[in-house]
Amino acid sequence: MTGLAVAMDLAAVGYFAGFLFLVTRRETVPGGEGGRTVAMILIAVSLALLSVPLWSLP
DSSP states (O other): OHHHHHHHHHHHHHHHHHHHHHHHOOSOOOGGGHHHHHHHHHHHHHHHHHHHHHHTOO
């Protein structure tokens, strides 16, 4: 189960990095993509929180 927890944490870090990239780029964001950054951060947080119980399993 530790491998699954590591994979989930790595995916969460990837989503968070994508979120930071989208937030820090200087281009204008079209109106239809406003929820994309929010979705990315919510997915990252949920993956990180879901992996917490897996760390305590043998």
